[in-house]
Structures are given as C-alpha cells and as structure tokens.
Amino acid sequence: MSDRLRVACVQMSSRADKAANIERAEQLVARAAATGADVVVLPEKWNAIGGIDTLHEAAEPLEGGESVRALADWAGRHSVTIVGGSITERREGREKLSNTCVVLDPDGRLAAVYRKIHLFDVEVGGKVYRESEAEEAGDEAVVAQAEGWPVGLTVCYDLRFPELFRVLALEGAELVTVPSNFTLATGRDHWHVLLRARAIENQVFVAAAAQVGEVRPGRPSYGRSLVADPWGIVLCEAPDEETVVTAELDGARLRRIRRDLPSLASRRPETYGRLAPR
Numbered sequence: 001m002s003d004r005l006r007v008a009c010v011q012m013s014s015r016a017d018k019a020a021n022i023e024r025a026e027q028l029v030a031r032a033a034a035t036g037a038d039v040v041v042l043p044e045k046w047n048a049i050g051g052i053d054t055l056h057e058a059a060e061p062l063e064g065g066e067s068v069r070a071l072a073d074w075a076g077r078h079s080v081t082i083v084g085g086s087i088t089e090r091r092e093g094r095e096k097l098s099n100t101c102v103v104l105d106p107d108g109r110l111a112a113v114y115r116k117i118h119l120f121d122v123e124v125g126g127k128v129y130r131e132s133e134a135e136e137a138g139d140e141a142v143v144a145q146a147e148g149w150p151v152g153l154t155v156c157y158d159l160r161f162p163e164l165f166r167v168l169a170l171e172g173a174e175l176v177t178v179p180s181n182f183t184l185a186t187g188r189d190h191w192h193v194l195l196r197a198r199a200i201e202n203q204v205f206v207a208a209a210a211q212v213g214e215v216r217p218g219r220p221s222y223g224r225s226l227v228a229d230p231w232g233i234v235l236c237e238a239p240d241e242e243t244v245v246t247a248e249l250d251g252a253r254l255r256r257i258r259r260d261l262p263s264l265a266s267r268r269p270e271t272y273g274r275l276a277p278r
Helices: 018-034 052-058 066-078 156-160 162-170 184-202 251-260
Strands: 004-011 039-041 081-083 087-089 098-104 110-115 121-124 127-130 143-146 149-153 175-177 205-208 212-216 219-222 226-228 234-237 243-250
Touching (some): 004 205, 018 039, 018 066, 018 243, 039 205, 066 081, 066 098, 081 143, 098 149, 110 143, 175 184, 184 205, 234 243, 243 251
Parallel strands (some): 175 205
Antiparallel strands (some): 081 098, 087 098, 098 110, 121 127, 143 149, 205 226, 212 219, 226 234
C-alpha cells in the first residue's frame, strides 16, 4: 500500500440523455486520469437523471450493461480505479430498481458493488422527492480496495446517517466516497458541514463527487464536489460547473491524527446498546 493516493472527483450536469451523459463522462474521466489520479469518483446517477420513466428506461443490469462496460473500458484504458458514482440497476426478478455504485479496478474488472441503503423520501425546498417509488434500498455496507487503500462506499443521502460511516470506519475504511446529487436547498446549508463532520468523527478522508446545475427542471443540484481530510480540512473544491478536482491523500497524516487524537480507540461500545433498537 502506498502512503499516497491521488483522488479525482468528477462533477457533472447529467440529464435524461444517457448517450450524451456517457460521452461527457468519458471526457471528464480522461481529464481526471490526465491529472495523475489513481482513483476517479463519479457522481450519483451520472449516466441518467430524471423521473420514474427515465430511470426505468436507463436502467441496466451490471453484467452486460452499457454503463458498466464503459466504466470498465475507461478504467482499463487509463489504468485507474473508478468508483462509478451510481447508476440505476435492473435486477432480475425484482420489480424495483437499485441505486448502485460499482468499483472497477485498473484492469477493468468489477471489484465491488454497493446498493444505496438510505432512500431519499423527503419534502424540501417546496419539492417532493420519493426515491422509493422507483427504487428499493440496499442492505449491506461495503468496503472496497483501491490501490491498497480500503474505501468505504456510500451514495448521497447516506451522508446523513453517521452509523453507516462509523461501520465503514470500523471495517477499516480510510477513504469514504460520497457520489451525490444534493439539492440546492439542502446543499447550501448542509453539504460542507456533513462531509467535514463525517471525515472528522471517523478520521477518514472523504471524496464527494456531485451533480451541479439544473439537472432536472426546477430541481437544481448543489455541486461543490470536494475532498476533505481526517482533520476536516477541505483539500479541493469544485466551482459551479462541470469539471474535475483532484487531491493527494496522505496515509501517514491519517495515522498521525488517529494516534494523537484517538477517538476511534476511545469508543465504549458496551454503553451503546440503545443505538440500534430492534
């Protein structure tokens, strides 16, 4: 494992046109690879965003699906690990879709699969969002491997659930990825503070790749993709446009922080019985 890992976050303005989104993502992944990135993170639903009909039309299986094939090609072509944001996955024998993050290794092989656990069923900014109308929740936390670094996988709304991030940290994650499509209304007040808090309390790096702009009419996305270190310092942040931002992660710094401020080691799980009542 190298003590250094270069991570790039791709920020997009995806819409309903799947072919156009894939073409644009290819360009941005190439730009990210050109910065020397070892790991490239895409945003949530980078290949298609829209209502229920759009999601069903764009949905694909992992095996043989055009979006996963594209990710595998880009990973192999550029010799990078790709955390493929999320796509809408169609699974055999299931009525509802999954919001699924895949990880492709530098040889283009499927290395990990995570299905979004927490579905965004809220009313905010005068808009109603009901992910559960089209999608079903995942049920497993996943830690992948990228260039020898353990990487915890999450998607967007998962950011609001510190239990998941703590589970990932306890399972060894040193970097947690957060591909997102945060609303403008919530992003303005919550995006930075939540990402920095998850990094600080779990003493991990956090890489959040986001959608930006009006990806759906009347439903603008916040953007501001960023990477934060285990002290909560923002190492890079995107402007309000489609772009790529890159940061170098220092494993030695993470270990120093965990050694000098040993909050993970100071946990007292025997007192936490009420955390997850059944």
